[in-house]
Amino acid sequence: MLEIKNLHARIAEDGTEIIRGLNLTVRDGEVAAIMGPNGSGKSTLSYILSGREDYEVTEGDILYNGESILELDPAERAAKGIFLAFQYPVEIPGVATMQFLKVAMNEQRKARGEDELSTPDFMRRVKEAANELQISPEMLRRPLNVGFSGGEKKRAEILQMALLEPKLCVLDETDSGLDIDALKIVADGVNALRSPDRSVIVITHYQRLLDYIVPDTVHVLYKGQVIKSGDKTLAHELEANGYADIIEAAA
Amino acid sequence: MNMQAGIKLTAAEAALVDIYNEQLGELPGDGATLLARDTLLSDLKKAGLPTRRVEAWHYTDLKALLRAVPAFVRGADAGRVDPIVPGSAVLSVVNGKAHARVMQEGITVRSYGEALLDGSAATDLVARDGDDVIGRINGSFVRDGLSIDFEDGLVVEGPIEIQSVQNCGQVNTRFPVRFGAGSKATVIERHLAVGEAAALVTSVTDVTLADGAEVTWIIFQSEGEADTHLAQFKAELGADAKLRLYVINGGGKLVRQEIHIGVTGEGADLTLRGINLLGGESHTDVTFTVSHDVPHTTSSEVIRNVVLDRARGVFQGQICVAQDAQKTDAKMSCNTLLLSDDAEFSAKPELEIFADDVQCGHGATVIDIDHTQLFYLMARGIPENRARAMLVNAFVAEIVEELEDETLVEALEGVISDWLEKHA
Numbered sequence: 001m002l003e004i005k006n007l008h009a010r011i012a013e014d015g016t017e018i019i020r021g022l023n024l025t026v027r028d029g030e031v032a033a034i035m036g037p038n039g040s041g042k043s044t045l046s047y048i049l050s051g052r053e054d055y056e057v058t059e060g061d062i063l064y065n066g067e068s069i070l071e072l073d074p075a076e077r078a079a080k081g082i083f084l085a086f087q088y089p090v091e092i093p094g095v096a097t098m099q100f101l102k103v104a105m106n107e108q109r110k111a112r113g114e115d116e117l118s119t120p121d122f123m124r125r126v127k128e129a130a131n132e133l134q135i136s137p138e139m140l141r142r143p144l145n146v147g148f149s150g151g152e153k154k155r156a157e158i159l160q161m162a163l164l165e166p167k168l169c170v171l172d173e174t175d176s177g178l179d180i181d182a183l184k185i186v187a188d189g190v191n192a193l194r195s196p197d198r199s200v201i202v203i204t205h206y207q208r209l210l211d212y213i214v215p216d217t218v219h220v221l222y223k224g225q226v227i228k229s230g231d232k233t234l235a236h237e238l239e240a241n242g243y244a245d246i247i248e249a250a251a
Numbered sequence: 252m253n254m255q256a257g258i259k260l261t262a263a264e265a266a267l268v269d270i271y272n273e274q275l276g277e278l279p280g281d282g283a284t285l286l287a288r289d290t291l292l293s294d295l296k297k298a299g300l301p302t303r304r305v306e307a308w309h310y311t312d313l314k315a316l317l318r319a320v321p322a323f324v325r326g327a328d329a330g331r332v333d334p335i336v337p338g339s340a341v342l343s344v345v346n347g348k349a350h351a352r353v354m355q356e357g358i359t360v361r362s363y364g365e366a367l368l369d370g371s372a373a374t375d376l377v378a379r380d381g382d383d384v385i386g387r388i389n390g391s392f393v394r395d396g397l398s399i400d401f402e403d404g405l406v407v408e409g410p411i412e413i414q415s416v417q418n419c420g421q422v423n424t425r426f427p428v429r430f431g432a433g434s435k436a437t438v439i440e441r442h443l444a445v446g447e448a449a450a451l452v453t454s455v456t457d458v459t460l461a462d463g464a465e466v467t468w469i470i471f472q473s474e475g476e477a478d479t480h481l482a483q484f485k486a487e488l489g490a491d492a493k494l495r496l497y498v499i500n501g502g503g504k505l506v507r508q509e510i511h512i513g514v515t516g517e518g519a520d521l522t523l524r525g526i527n528l529l530g531g532e533s534h535t536d537v538t539f540t541v542s543h544d545v546p547h548t549t550s551s552e553v554i555r556n557v558v559l560d561r562a563r564g565v566f567q568g569q570i571c572v573a574q575d576a577q578k579t580d581a582k583m584s585c586n587t588l589l590l591s592d593d594a595e596f597s598a599k600p601e602l603e604i605f606a607d608d609v610q611c612g613h614g615a616t617v618i619d620i621d622h623t624q625l626f627y628l629m630a631r632g633i634p635e636n637r638a639r640a641m642l643v644n645a646f647v648a649e650i651v652e653e654l655e656d657e658t659l660v661e662a663l664e665g666v667i668s669d670w671l672e673k674h675a
C-alpha cells in the first residue's frame with residue numbers, strides 16, 4: 001500500500017528540515033500506529049502524504065501502490081484514495097457542509113471515471129453514515145466545521161472518510177479532545193472501515209485510542225525519523241515508560 | 252431654459268442639455284414640475300459633471316468617465332423576466348415605464364408618472380445638496396416610477412420584486428415607498444438589462460420606515476456591459492424600525508450606487524450588506540452615508556468585493572453621529588478579494604463623531620484566498636479550480652446566509668454563483 005523511502009522534507013518557506021530520512025512501510029489491510037512526542041513531525045508527515053504545498057521533499061520517495069505520488073497535487077492524491085483526517089479540521093464559513101460533501105464525492109467519482117451520484121442516493125448515504133456517527137441533521141445544515149465543537153469536528157472528519165471510502169486513511173490525533181463516549185463512536189467508525197484492501201495510519205499521543213483501534217504495528221517517530229518499530233506491545237511499553245529510554249537507545 | 256454662452260461642456264454634458272431641450276415637451280408635468288426640472292438641469296449645467304476635485308466624487312470622475320448619453324427610445328420594449336425568488340409578487344417597470352397594479356389589501360401602488368403630471372411630485376424634485384448629480388439628472392428626466400404604501404401593521408408574506416428591465420435608451424425612475432408603523436415586508440429592487448445596446452439608467456428610491464417597521468430591502472443590479480447606472484437609495488428610520496439593506500452589484504460599465512440613511516428614531520437599527528461582483532472594464536462606486544441623529548441606535552455595515560479582470564471598485568462609507576446621539580453602536584467593514592493584478596478597489600471609510608459615549612469602528616482589508624482552506628478542500632479530492640471557485644463564492648455567500656430565509660438565501664446564492672461561473 002504505502003512505502004516511504006529515506007524521506008527528507010523541509011518547510012518550503014524557510015528551509016527548515018522536519019522529516020530527516022524517514023522509512024516506513026504499510027501493507028494492504030494493515031493498521032499502523034505512529035506515536036511520538038510533540039513536535040517530532042507526525043502532522044508534517046501526514047501533510048506531506050496529502051501533498052500540502054508548504055513542504056518540499058528534498059530526498060527519497062513516497063510510493064503508493066508502487067507508484068510515486070510526489071508529483072500529484074492533493075486533489076489527485078485524494079481521488080486515488082488517500083485520506084487525511086486533520087488534527088485541526090478547517091472551518092470554512094459560506095460553504096454548506098452538505099454541498100461540500102456532494103462536491104467532494106462527485107469530484108472523486110469523476111476523477112475515477114465513475115458516474116455522479118443521484119441526489120437521493122447521496123442523501124441516503126449521508127444519512128446512514130451520519131446516523132452511525134451520531135451526527136445530527138442540524139449539524140449538517142451548518143457551514144463546514146463552523147461552530148462545531150472539538151468532538152463534532154473529529155466526528156465530521158470520520159463522516160467524510162466513511163463517505164469517500166479511501167484506501168489509505170491517515171488519522172492525525174483524531175482522539176485528542178474527545179471524551180470516552182465520543183472516542184468509542186469514532187473508533188467504531190474507523191473499525192467499521194477496516195478491510196483487507198484498506199490501510200490505516202493512526203497518529204496518536206496516547207495508548208488510549210489504541211485500546212479501541214488495535215494496531216498491527218507501532219512506530220515511534222522522533223525528530224523526523226522512525227526510531228523504533230514493533231507490534232502493539234510497543235504502545236503499552238511507551239505508555240508505561242515514556243519515550244526517554246527509546247530515544248536514548250536510538251541516539 | 253437659458254443657454255449660457257461661454258461654458259465649455261463635455262460631449263456628455265452637452266448631450267444631456269440637448270436631450271432635455273428636445274424631450275421637454277413629452278416629459279410629464281407642467282407648472283411646478285417643469286419649474287423644478289428646469290432648476291435641476293440649469294444647476295447641472297452650471298456645475299457640470301463632477302470631477303475628482305469634488306470630494307464626494309473623488310474616486311469616480313464622472314466628467315471623464317461618462318462619455319456619451321443615449322437618448323430615451325420611444326416604444327422600446329425589453330419584455331419581462333422571471334422574478335429572482337420564484338412566486339414573488341412582481342411590479343414591473345419596462346424601459347422606464349411602470350405598470351402600477353392592484354396588490355394585496357393594505358398595499359397601495361400608484362403610478363409616479365401621474366404624480367409628476369398632476370404636480371404633486373414637484374416637491375420631490377430637488378437635489379440633496381450641491382454635489383447631488385444623480386438627483387439632478389434623475390429629477391430633470393424622470394418619467395415614471397411607483398409610489399408604494401404599506402399600511403400600518405401589515406405583514407407581507409413573500410417578497411415583492413420591483414423589476415426594472417431595459418434593453419436600450421434611457422430609464423429615469425423614482426420609487427417613493429412608505430412602510431407603515433409596525434409593518435413587515437421584503438422588497439427586491441432589481442435593475443437589469445436584457446440587451447447589448449448602451450443605456451443610461453438613473454433611479455432614486457426614497458423609503459420611509461415608520462415606527463417599528465421591519466423591512467428587508469434587496470437591490471440587485473445586473474445592467475449590461477455597456478450601461479451606465481446611477482442610483483440612489485434614501486431611507487429614514489423611525490423609532491425601533493429595522494432596515495436590512497442588501498446591495499448587490501453584478502453588472503454595468505459605469506455604476507454609482509448611493510445610499511443615504513437617516514437613523515432618526517430611537518432604537519432604530521440599520522444593517523447594510525454590500526456585495527460587489529466586478530469584472531471586465533467596469534467601474535463601480537458604492538457611496539454610503541448614515542447619520543445617527545438620536546440616542547440608542549445601531550448600524551452595521553459589511554461590504555464584500557470580488558474584483559476580476561481590469562475592473563475598478565470604490566466604497567465610500569461615512570458614519571455620522573450627532574452630538575445628542577449617545578450610545579450609538581456602529582460598525583463598518585469592507586473586505587476585498589482581488590483576483591487579478593489589474594483589478595483595483597479603493598475603500599474610504601470615514602467616521603464623524605460628535606457624541607462622546609458611542610461605540611464605532613471600521614476596517615478595510617484586501618485579502619487573498621486562504622491557503623489552509625484551499626488545501627482542506629483539495630485534500631478531499633476537489634480540484635484546485637473548483638476549490639478556489641467555492642471559496643470565492645463562500646466569501647460572499649457568508650453574508651447572504653445572514654438573511655436566514657431559506658428561499659431568499661438560495662435565490663441570491665444562485666445569482667451569485669451564476670455570476671462567478673460566468674466571469675471567474
Ligand SMILES: Nc1ncnc2c1ncn2[C@@H]1O[C@H](COP(=O)(O)OP(=O)(O)O)[C@@H](O)[C@H]1O
Nearest residue numbers: 011018036037038039040041042043044045054
Ligand atoms: N509550516 C510550518 N511552519 C513552521 N514550523 C513548522 C511548520 N510545520 C511544522 N513545523 C515545525 O515542525 C515540527 C514538527 O511539527 P509537527 O509535524 O506538527 O509535529 P507533531 O505533529 O509530531 O507534534 C515542530 O517543531 C513544528 O513547529
Ligand SMILES: [Mg+2]
Nearest residue numbers: 042043087173
Ligand atoms: Mg501534530
